[in-house]
Amino acid sequence: MANSKNELDAEIENVRVFIRVRPLSKKEQAEGYSNIVLLDTKENLIVLKKNGENTKPFKFDQIFSENSVQLDLYRMIAYPIVEKALQGYNGTIFAYGQTGTGKTFTMAGNHLKPEVRGIIPNTFSHIFGQISRASGEKSFVVTVTYLEIYNEEVRDLLSNDPNKKLAIRERTDVGVYVKDLMGFTVDSIEAITELLNRGNKNRVTRSTLMNDVSSRSHAIFTICIESKNRIDNKTIIGKLNLVDLAGSERASRTQATGERLREASNINLSLSVLGNVISALVDGKSSHIPYRNSKLTRLLQDSLGGNSKTAMIAMLSPADVDYEESICTLRYAARVKHIQNHARINVEQKGLIEGFEQEIAVLQQKVLLLNLQEQQKEARQRKKEKDKVTSEAKQKEIKKCEEELQKTEKEKGDLMSKISMIQKRILVGGENLFEKAQLQVCLLESSGVELENLDKAHRELEETLNKKAAEKIDVEEKYSSLQEEDLALNKKIKKIQSLLNEVREEYADKEHEYQREIEALLDNHRLLVKETQLANLMIDKYIPLEYFKKIEANLIWNSETQEYQMRGVAYTGNNMKKRQMGNIEISAPVKFEMKNIYHKYPDKKKERKLMYDKRTISAPKAH
Numbered sequence: 001m002a003n004s005k006n007e008l009d010a011e012i013e014n015v016r017v018f019i020r021v022r023p024l025s026k027k028e029q030a031e032g033y034s035n036i037v038l039l040d041t042k043e044n045l046i047v048l049k050k051n052g053e054n055t056k057p058f059k060f061d062q063i064f065s066e067n068s069v070q071l072d073l074y075r076m077i078a079y080p081i082v083e084k085a086l087q088g089y090n091g092t093i094f095a096y097g098q099t100g101t102g103k104t105f106t107m108a109g110n111h112l113k114p115e116v117r118g119i120i121p122n123t124f125s126h127i128f129g130q131i132s133r134a135s136g137e138k139s140f141v142v143t144v145t146y147l148e149i150y151n152e153e154v155r156d157l158l159s160n161d162p163n164k165k166l167a168i169r170e171r172t173d174v175g176v177y178v179k180d181l182m183g184f185t186v187d188s189i190e191a192i193t194e195l196l197n198r199g200n201k202n203r204v205t206r207s208t209l210m211n212d213v214s215s216r217s218h219a220i221f222t223i224c225i226e227s228k229n230r231i232d233n234k235t236i237i238g239k240l241n242l243v244d245l246a247g248s249e250r251a252s253r254t255q256a257t258g259e260r261l262r263e264a265s266n267i268n269l270s271l272s273v274l275g276n277v278i279s280a281l282v283d284g285k286s287s288h289i290p291y292r293n294s295k296l297t298r299l300l301q302d303s304l305g306g307n308s309k310t311a312m313i314a315m316l317s318p319a320d321v322d323y324e325e326s327i328c329t330l331r332y333a334a335r336v337k338h339i340q341n342h343a344r345i346n347v348e349q350k351g352l353i354e355g356f357e358q359e360i361a362v363l364q365q366k367v368l369l370l371n372l373q374e375q376q377k378e379a380r381q382r383k384k385e386k387d388k389v390t391s392e393a394k395q396k397e398i399k400k401c402e403e404e405l406q407k408t409e410k411e412k413g414d415l416m417s418k419i420s421m422i423q424k425r426i427l428v429g430g431e432n433l434f435e436k437a438q439l440q441v442c443l444l445e446s447s448g449v450e451l452e453n454l455d456k457a458h459r460e461l462e463e464t465l466n467k468k469a470a471e472k473i474d475v476e477e478k479y480s481s482l483q484e485e486d487l488a489l490n491k492k493i494k495k496i497q498s499l500l501n502e503v504r505e506e507y508a509d510k511e512h513e514y515q516r517e518i519e520a521l522l523d524n525h526r527l528l529v530k531e532t533q534l535a536n537l538m539i540d541k542y543i544p545l546e547y548f549k550k551i552e553a554n555l556i557w558n559s560e561t562q563e564y565q566m567r568g569v570a571y572t573g574n575n576m577k578k579r580q581m582g583n584i585e586i587s588a589p590v591k592f593e594m595k596n597i598y599h600k601y602p603d604k605k606k607e608r609k610l611m612y613d614k615r616t617i618s619a620p621k622a623h
């Protein structure tokens, strides 16, 4: 069901953007690279040095230096979003940056070592910790999905067949979703951790020139927290998307060729579409936001400019050799800061909990019925045993009764275990679900308290600052002498001058950014031209013109799956065979005289080329 709350109830806020700079790696130190990052963590400013000069300062919500630890990031970035997800809001945290800058380290980390556990495993302790602290009036169901987008194909990382391509669909009542994606209900930190590990093993990674274990796909780990309050019978659902994007570096940096170049082109393309979506959202002039141009942006539609509390963590390498990539990351992140989201609590009429409860009620009815049958059968059996006649027929009847009783007993046992399995999926507030993760929960809790204290101090500082600013305005209003006016005018001119410089720099940044996007598109275009040439060559050499025309006449473009499909394919292959066997008269096999076709082939070459050209020009565009 769609939200019952309207836009007026939405919390409007910008996407929060954070920067994390990783330490120089041992390899970078050994190769003599220097650190070019300058940070002002108080003002949250970052500057890069190049040839003795500094770039303009970039300002973000918070900047994490190389000394920051995983819990610092969890506390500032994830904690508030997970709290909101528990209250029924959608939340998204995504990690962006070139290869080897620490996206996977930040999002996943190492779950075996508490101090380097990343955001995803820390959310597990947080969520289950809060459920065990909730009141007993509340029930919860936690569901998990894990997918990756590799080469513009969606794959289920938790499926037994993770290579199967899945389709993205849209419905007015549920929005954008992935068809056949498997969702798992989890009842403990161990169960959800097991799913994360299983998915990570299925993720496509490679060793590249810049990272020994490089993720070549975008991965989205989603946790849905449904909770039902028994007092007002209200069900709310918070959806948390935890996204580890593939590296944003230019393909040439990893010196990829062949299949790896194709991977890199696809990564560049989807990140370039993500960039276009961000630009369109930020400039506010476009009525059309190109979400549909890539699978990533389609799936993250709500997170960018929609119903979600969103945070982006942009990762940076401190090394001088990575200057180009780092400045691009900073520009990209600076644009994201301006995206505005409208987050609402998702209230549902009927959720999983209600469904489970109904299922349990039906099963319990069946158990009651079996109990009754059992009592009747036992009475019958007792009656027969009392009967002194011990004929063979009587013995048989008693044995049959016993067997029936055993069968009923087994059915009852099956039903009971089914009930307890469903009951296990519903978590009741106050249950202790996190014994093994107690330490991590304590750490998170103390972080939460610290965060509240920090927030309080921050608010107090802001109040003092506001007071001071008001006083300053009063004082400024009292300036009256000509000299003061002159000074003020000069100040204004300087301000306008610096604004003008900023606009100029912004313009240069954008031009640079567009140039990069064009290069990425060109990379992809070259790849497509290469593939088209190969396909045309194969058609030219191996498909006779008559067949080609037939195939072309029967191809239709499916805009939903973005693929060509063969008309009437349901009546081919095995299906055709069945029809033929069933009704021999209808389907006398058609024979083609191949010899003639091949003899004619060279004369038609020109005509065929014209057709290919027409086909290439008129192929439908992706939506």
Ligand SMILES: Nc1ncnc2c1ncn2[C@@H]1O[C@H](COP(=O)(O)OP(=O)(O)OP(=O)(O)O)[C@@H](O)[C@H]1O
Residues within 6 Å of the ligand: 021, 022, 023, 066, 097, 098, 099, 100, 101, 102, 103, 104, 105, 106, 211, 213, 214, 215, 216, 245, 246, 247, 248, 315
């Ligand atoms: N903040 C950090 N502190 C210490 N080590 C880090 C930090 N960030 C990253 N690393 C290390 O750097 C290496 C690369 O990190 P990671 O694989 O997370 O990068 P990535 O951005 O996910 O790369 P890719 O896009 O290629 O998947 C890893 O060995 C990781 O442990």
